[in-house]
Amino acid sequence: MAKGLTKRSVDYSQWYNELVAKADLAENSAVRGCMVIKPYGYAIWEKMQQELDRMFKETGHENAYFPLFIPKSFLSKEADHVEGFAKECAVVTHYRLKNDPDGKGVVVDPEAKLEEELIVRPTSETIIWNTYKNWIQSYRDLPIKCNQWANVVRWEMRTRLFLRTAEFLWQEGHTAHATKQEAIEETQTMIQIYADFAQNFMAVPVVQGVKTANERFAGALDTYTIEALMQDGKALQSGTSHFLGQNFAKAFDVKFATKEGNEDYVWASSWGVSTRLMGALIMAHSDDHGLVLPPKLAPIQVAIVPIYRSEEDLAKITEKVDVVVANLKKRGISVKFDDSDNRKPGWKFAQYELKGVPVRLAVGMRDLENGTVEVARRDTLTKEVVNMDGVDEYVADLLEQIQETIYQKALDFRAEKTTPVETFEEFKSVLEEKGGFILAHWDGTSETEQKIKEETKATIRCIPLEGDKTSGVCVYSGKPSEQRVLFAKAY
Known part of the structure; x- marks a missing residue:
């Protein structure tokens, strides 16, 4: 068990909080309710981004960027939407500071009050549909399939790293269509993409379904969701896709000339996943020893630790390991050869275990003599000694096996629960x-x-x-x- 890590069976919430910190994923910031995502945590998020971005583009979507600030009047145009987000909005009222006349730092300049307050985006439907009004005149301008990678702010009072923070990272897709059926098909396509990503990359089984009227997105006619089960028996909503009907088109007067020469309002969808997926990844797989990462999303898939007593020994090990590293990289496997001399091998083993590196190789002088290498897998904590020649092929197969094993374990757990x-x-x-x-x-x-x-x-x-x-x-x-x-x- 990782040193100082609370057992899941003792306090699951505490275990989660400690693991996020000890594995160097994220920490609380000086701003209440906001987090600092540390490099190792961000590297996992980047791998998620890359795969999702590829999947989006393969289905005809393009990335764009829209403003962080939304005029307050925009949120007033769709009644259900503003009702759903009103209590979570951060509001900008002034645009300038000035030195405090009493010499106590800076104060808000009362002369710099905005004519209209600006909302820090909780989601972007309103600003995007106001923009689409300028882009759409005819059926020839449709469909529009935009996605945005951005940050949003929802002023949460009770926060937890990755799962619920006042500011978080996400992607939000916003599409415009000529027909109701096209918009519904888009909504269904995107929830399927989220489910494929969760299961094939995160190794997290999910249930696809439709939200009830009480639970659906504010302003949507239908909300599709993927629901995952965490190890403490609680569900986590892991992605949503919304059929918006013509609600936002009507709110922002977005009409188009149809093929038949008539005029109609545009049909819409929106869909998104966030850094909440990081929480799902941690809670679905990890154990009392630390993170368990599916190989497809692990920043380091293989860590190699040399065991040596002298610089001469290290040089001999490095010569052999360099070949192994090169062969692994040829297979597209991310690998780290940790020859740093400031930590002992035992500490390194524990650290890579804590950080969820799927495969660890250990190479000592006896291994060189025998032409072998010790292979440890993170998911089962088992070890094997294999021939150094061809270890790259062995590891490539092992990574696929680990991905499947992690998914099957989560699937069996869900069936049991x-x-x-x-x-x-x-x-x-x-x-x-x-x-x-x-x-x-x-x-x-x-x-x-x-x-x-x-x-x-x-x-x-x-x-x-x-x-x-x-x-x-x-x-x-x-x-x-x-x-x-x-x-x-x-x-």
Whole structure:
């Protein structure tokens, strides 16, 4: 177990907070509720960005950038949207400081009050649809498929690194279409891309579904979501895609001339994932020894540690290891040869274990004599001795195996922690004693949904797109139900 790291079974929340700090991922900043993402944490986020950006561009999306500041009047134009974000907005009221006449630093210059306050973007639908009005006149201008990599601010009072911070990094896609069907298809395509990314790169199994009216995005007609299960039995909403209908087009008067020569409002979607994915990655896989990273997102996939007593020994080891490093890099594997002399090998082993490096190689003088190398895998904490010749092929296969093993472990855990229930007593019992996902019938009313939330703190995570579609009776009200929905306590 990592030195000083609280066990998950003792205090899961404390374990998470300590791991984020000890693994050098992030730390709290001088600004309340905001975080500093450290280089190792940012390297993981960059790998996420790169893969998602590639997937976006392969489906016809282009990157753009829109202002950080949004005129307050823009948020007033779509009633549901402003209602959903009003309590989280940071507001800029002045544009200048001046020296305090009393000599106590600087103060806000009262003469520099803005004519209209500016909102620090909580999301960009309003500023983007105001812009699209200038871009769209005819069906020939459609579709528009823009994505933005940016930061946003939502003034959270209770924060936790990566999971919920006042400022966070994300991407937000905003698309404009000539028909309702195109916009719906875009919304569904993007949630599928998020699910593919979560499962194939993050090794996190997710449930795809539609949010209820209570839980959907402010201003959307439908919100699609991917829901992941963390090791403490809580759900984490990991990505959302919204069918916005014509709401924002009507709010900002974005019309276009159709092929038939008529005039219509544009149809819209928006979709996003954030640095919350970092929290999902940590909580879905890591253990009491530290991070467990899927190889596809690990900044360092292989760490090589030499074991030597003299500079002469190190030179001999380095000569052999240089060949191994070159062969691994040819295969597109990121590798670090740690020949630093300020730490002992044991400390290095523990550090790479803590940081979740998928594969660690150790090479000493005896290994050189035998033509072997010790290979340790992070996910199972097992070791093997293999021939140095061809170790690059062995490691390449091992990385694929680790990626699959990590995913299967998470999938098995989710299956074990997913429980169908028939009654509300059973619902409460499972939630309290077992946790995880609960599949239960619901009568489709917001009133019942709210009462279940008030009594149990469990929410409907989604109405699954796949799964048990048989009808039944609601566990709470006893009224007819069309299908089971997914309940859980959530972050």
